[in-house]
Amino acid sequence: MSIQVDNIHTISLHVANKPGVLLRITLMFARRGYNIESLVVSSALDGKFSRMTITAQGAPETLDQIIRQANKLIDVVHASEHNDEEAIAKEMVLIKVKLSKTNKNEILQVIDHFKAQSVDLTQKSAIIQAVGDSDRIDALIDMLKDYGIIETVRSGKLVMARGDQST
Amino acid sequence: MTKKQTNGAEALIQGLEKHGVEYIFGYPGGAAIPIFDAIYDSSIKLILTRHEQGAIHMADGYARATGKTGVVLVTSGPGATNTVTGILTAQMDSIPLVILTGQTITSALGKDAFQEADVFGGTAPFVKHSYLVKEPNDIPRIVKESFYLAATGRPGTVLIDLPKDITSAPCEATHEEAEMDLPGYSFPDKGKAVDIKAAADILNNAKRPLLLVGHGTLISKANKEVLQLAELLQTPVTTTLMGKGAFPENHELSVGMLGMHGTAYANRCVSNCDVIFSIGSRWDDRITPAKIEKFCPTAKKLHLDIDKAEINKVVMPDVSILGDAKTCLKELLPLIKSSEATKPWLKQVNQWKKKYPLNYKVHGGLKAQQVLDELYQITKGEAIITTDVGQHQMWAAQFCKTHNPDQWISSGGAGTMGFGFPSALGAQLGKPEETVVAVVGDGGFQMTLFELSTAAINKLPVKILIIDNKFLGMVRQWQELFYDDRLSGVDMVGNPDFVKLGESYGVKGFRIKRPADIKRTLEKALAYDGPCIIHAEVIKEDNVFPMIPAGATTDDMIIEPPKKKLAKPKGST
Ligand SMILES: Cc1cc2nc3c(=O)[nH]c(=O)nc-3n(C[C@H](O)[C@H](O)[C@H](O)COP(=O)(O)OP(=O)(O)OC[C@H]3O[C@@H](n4cnc5c(N)ncnc54)[C@H](O)[C@@H]3O)c2cc1C
Ligand SMILES: Cc1ncc(C[n+]2csc(CCOP(=O)(O)OP(=O)(O)O)c2C)c(N)n1
Numbered sequence: 001m002s003i004q005v006d007n008i009h010t011i012s013l014h015v016a017n018k019p020g021v022l023l024r025i026t027l028m029f030a031r032r033g034y035n036i037e038s039l040v041v042s043s044a045l046d047g048k049f050s051r052m053t054i055t056a057q058g059a060p061e062t063l064d065q066i067i068r069q070a071n072k073l074i075d076v077v078h079a080s081e082h083n084d085e086e087a088i089a090k091e092m093v094l095i096k097v098k099l100s101k102t103n104k105n106e107i108l109q110v111i112d113h114f115k116a117q118s119v120d121l122t123q124k125s126a127i128i129q130a131v132g133d134s135d136r137i138d139a140l141i142d143m144l145k146d147y148g149i150i151e152t153v154r155s156g157k158l159v160m161a162r163g164d165q166s167t
Numbered sequence: 168m169t170k171k172q173t174n175g176a177e178a179l180i181q182g183l184e185k186h187g188v189e190y191i192f193g194y195p196g197g198a199a200i201p202i203f204d205a206i207y208d209s210s211i212k213l214i215l216t217r218h219e220q221g222a223i224h225m226a227d228g229y230a231r232a233t234g235k236t237g238v239v240l241v242t243s244g245p246g247a248t249n250t251v252t253g254i255l256t257a258q259m260d261s262i263p264l265v266i267l268t269g270q271t272i273t274s275a276l277g278k279d280a281f282q283e284a285d286v287f288g289g290t291a292p293f294v295k296h297s298y299l300v301k302e303p304n305d306i307p308r309i310v311k312e313s314f315y316l317a318a319t320g321r322p323g324t325v326l327i328d329l330p331k332d333i334t335s336a337p338c339e340a341t342h343e344e345a346e347m348d349l350p351g352y353s354f355p356d357k358g359k360a361v362d363i364k365a366a367a368d369i370l371n372n373a374k375r376p377l378l379l380v381g382h383g384t385l386i387s388k389a390n391k392e393v394l395q396l397a398e399l400l401q402t403p404v405t406t407t408l409m410g411k412g413a414f415p416e417n418h419e420l421s422v423g424m425l426g427m428h429g430t431a432y433a434n435r436c437v438s439n440c441d442v443i444f445s446i447g448s449r450w451d452d453r454i455t456p457a458k459i460e461k462f463c464p465t466a467k468k469l470h471l472d473i474d475k476a477e478i479n480k481v482v483m484p485d486v487s488i489l490g491d492a493k494t495c496l497k498e499l500l501p502l503i504k505s506s507e508a509t510k511p512w513l514k515q516v517n518q519w520k521k522k523y524p525l526n527y528k529v530h531g532g533l534k535a536q537q538v539l540d541e542l543y544q545i546t547k548g549e550a551i552i553t554t555d556v557g558q559h560q561m562w563a564a565q566f567c568k569t570h571n572p573d574q575w576i577s578s579g580g581a582g583t584m585g586f587g588f589p590s591a592l593g594a595q596l597g598k599p600e601e602t603v604v605a606v607v608g609d610g611g612f613q614m615t616l617f618e619l620s621t622a623a624i625n626k627l628p629v630k631i632l633i634i635d636n637k638f639l640g641m642v643r644q645w646q647e648l649f650y651d652d653r654l655s656g657v658d659m660v661g662n663p664d665f666v667k668l669g670e671s672y673g674v675k676g677f678r679i680k681r682p683a684d685i686k687r688t689l690e691k692a693l694a695y696d697g698p699c700i701i702h703a704e705v706i707k708e709d710n711v712f713p714m715i716p717a718g719a720t721t722d723d724m725i726i727e728p729p730k731k732k733l734a735k736p737k738g739s740t
Contacts, residue, residue, distance in 0.1 A: 016351050019299060020287060027292055049350075068476040074296040074316060077351040 008037060009063055010082050010089060012159045012167050013052040016075040017043060024073050025052070032066050034058035038156025049077065051167070053159045082159050087167070092155040093137045094119075095128045098148035107147055114140045125150060175303035176205035176334035178341075179267070182310030183211060185342045188238050190214055190229060190596055192222040194249075196242020198269030198282060201334040203240075214596070214625065217617040219246055221589040223253025224615065227262050228590025231576045232551060233597035234388075236263040236317045243269045244282030247328075252583055254293045258324045259580025260409060261386060263317035265325050272332040273301060286328050295323030300330065303338040307345035315347060320354030321474040322386060354473060358490035358498065365486045366469050367502035369442055373467075375512040376402040377440035379425070379454075382409035382579075383447015383472060384492050385572050390414065392496035393446060399500070401509045403516045405433040407448050408564055411575035416568035417548065422516060423525075423568070425721075426454035428561040431523035431713045434721040436516060437463055444469040447492045450481040451580070457718035457738050471495055523713075523726055525565050532706040533682055535559055535634045539566040541685045542604065542632065545693065550602040551576065551594050555587030555611035557641040559634035561711045563606045585614030588631060592618060595627045602630070602693060609635040609659050619672035622698040630692055631674075632701045633665055636709070644710045649735050669700040679703040 015021050022041060029036055034056045041052045058066075063081060070079040082089070097107060099122070107126065111118055116130035130140055134157065141152060161167045173181070179202060183191070192214045195203045206213050216222040219241045226237030237257075241250055247268040257264045271280040287299040296316050298309050313325040370376060378400075380393055390413050397404045397420050404414045405425040414421055425433040437443070437454075443466045448454075450470075455462045459481060470477075470484035471492055478487045488495050527536035539562050542550075552567050553576040554560040560577060569575040576594055578586040591605035612633055622629055639657040646654050666676030677692045677699060679685055685703075692701045715724045718738020725733075 016348075019301075020291065020297070023288060024291055031292070065476065065480055068478075068480075072474070072476045073351070074349060075351045 021075040096150040176201040178338040180205040193240035198243035219249035221618040224589035225593035228593030229597040232594035256581040256583040263322040270330040297326040303336040304340040358488040358495040373442035375441040379445040381448025384413040387492035389493035409579040412569040432519035456720040553591040555607040584611035675699040
């Protein structure tokens with residue numbers, strides 16, 4: 001069965017910072033046939049808890065079930081899905097592009113246009129840092145492809161619920 | 168004089184004592200020696216088994232018979248991995264167990280040290296929760312948390328992996344001062360009033376209701392409330408295999424077990440009811456078809472469960488109540504009106520009972536069904552019956568009616584062969600006054616028969632009823648019915664003489680060869696004061712009916728031996 005590309009879900013989890021919690025969460029996603037696209041884990045404010053944002057691809061029918069099963073794990077305090085209306089989702093990317101005398105200015109213009117930054121500059125290459133919506137980052141990468149991308153590293157999505165809601 | 172410094176192992180055992188642990192079922196080894204040493208001075212009795220699988224099934228049987236949490240203690244590496252089947256068995260059936268595994272010293276972890284196995288990682292999919300202890304002072308807290316997690320909410324297994332340097336190191340923390348730290352754990356108790364009201368409205372208007380009573384009812388000790396509800400509503404009651412005992416099967420409203428090998432009348436009820444109310448059952452695939460929309464398509468479905476992840480998992484209920492069965496039923500009962508409206512339905516159900524009784528032919532050799540039927544008659548349904556897995560299990564479920572909670576012990580979710588006999592030993596330890604009969608097949612018994620030593624040494628008067636058909640009967644049945652009788656890998660040629668085998672362990676043996684032997688032999692064996700084997704040599708090729716092929720609907724039920732070839736079932740197994 002082929003899974004459509006648009007079956008991508010963003011799930012955020014608030015978990016107790018205990019050994020094995022990531023193992024249990026990933027095992028559960030794998031067992032339900034969900035492919036994890038990106039995963040961001042960091043310690044929450046007081047160090048006793050962690051935040052995870054997982055983007056994963058899989059059948060929407062099972063998503064509700066996966067979230068219930070995630071909530072059932074002893075160390076998971078809260079798990080929920082987020083969509084664009086209720087939550088802010090941002091990504092960061094580092095892109096290393098080839099530089100030459102002739103294209104240097106053009107590249108700097110692209111950087112400027114995307115409100116990105118160059119964080120490392122040598123004769124032959126530049127590292128560009130950008131933060132934004134995933135679509136925008138996709139577009140930036142697309143633009144830079146023509147100049148020759150050496151490598152990219154993306155953070156994966158970070159999500160926070162808007163307004164009074166907690167993530 | 169200063170008090171002797173407590174080490175991690177002693178703190179562990181003290182914690183177990185504080186939790187009222189009577190027995191530890193275990194098997195020693197290097198990494199667990201500090202813990203065995205701590206048991207030496209404790210009030211807890213150690214039951215030394217002959218295999219770790221035996222130990223964990225015994226702890227499991229003890230837990231099922233008493234409702235208390237069972238405790239297992241094994242060494243690292245192979246000792247721990249030998250318990251994995253038992254962890255799965257208990258976890259699938261929501262049985263509270265605490266499994267203690269020795270582990271290599273912390274500085275050696277991850278280096279393929281002697282008898283090192285990543286038990287924490289390897290068992291993660293089969294446990295409710297687990298710990299790898301890295302700090303001796305955490306032990307009292309972890310013990311507290313483990314017993315709490317194992318027994319509350321939806322019960323399950325908790326594993327504690329204990330490196331040898333940690334159990335040997337000083338521990339200053341105490342049970343009294345230890346505080347649980349489980350910010351992510353909670354479970355519902357009271358259901359939402361709106362849901363309970365909505366369920367009551369549907370039940371009060373039902374003309375053909377059916378109560379589907381599962382293991383959750385037993386866990387919650389809600390059998391009295393279920394009985395009240397059934398009598399008020401005047402509704403038939405069916406139980407799952409795991410729910411046997413939650414409703415007296417000799418009650419006129421009982422239709423017995425439903426599902427793959429359930430009674431024809433229970434399955435007719437499923438096909439024809441207008442409301443089905445599951446109380447602590449998880450709509451397992453032995454009772455629901457692969458195409459779930461075909462499951463009682465015209466009935467309203469109500470689901471009461473303590474585990475939110477069970478709601479909407481298999482069946483999309485019209486109303487769900489999230490909470491403890493007993494607590495929620497107590498809230499529901501006052502809203503239920505007693506009704507006459509179900510009279511025609513009960514009449515219909517009674518007609519089905521008359522039309523499709525569970526029966527067997529008494530001529531043509533010794534029948535397992537007859538042996539089990541007579542066992543039921545003689546014990547009056549008052550013995551604890553444990554079973555292994557296979558045809559004998561299904562016949563026992565059909566013919567050994569269960570009247571009371573905690574008298575039916577069977578591996579349902581995992582279907583683990585080798586479970587029946589050791590679980591009976593655990594049940595007997597937990598309930599020394601009761602008659603315990605292990606109903607086992609010749610195949611499954613041979614998977615854990617070495618525990619005959621444990622039975623003999625501890626003088627556990629378990630009656631082991633071996634239904635010997637000289638085949639792996641359940642698989643043979645599938646091959647006969649669905650694979651053109653191409654028997655492959657099911658012949659138990661080379662079985663030992665089970666009576667002589669028992670004798671060599673000091674366990675008495677009885678033989679049943681003919682139908683005429685059954686009553687007399689069973690009576691003698693049941694009166695015998697000690698463990699014994701009852702070897703029943705039944706006919707080799709008999710099949711369990713009724714049968715719903717895996718994945719099919721209740722309408723596809725085969726009630727009698729089919730005359731024509733059957734299609735391969737599409738269900739899971
Ligand atoms: C060879 C073989 C054949 C089988 N054939 C059949 C068959 O024909 N029919 C059949 O029924 N089974 C059959 N089984 C067993 C089947 O596989 C399942 O184990 C069984 O149906 C599950 O029953 P259950 O849902 O009641 O119990 P469990 O699987 O133990 O589930 C218990 C449910 O109760 C809930 N619960 C727990 N505590 C509470 C509480 N306090 N309050 C409310 N809810 C609670 C749990 O969350 C869970 O959803 C067979 C097994 C084997 C090995
Ligand atoms: C550990 C394990 N291995 C394999 C199976 C598959 N299985 C289910 S029933 C069965 C046959 C059991 O034979 P026996 O114990 O003789 O009982 P019978 O069915 O003949 O009553 C088998 C092999 C299982 N359930 N458990």
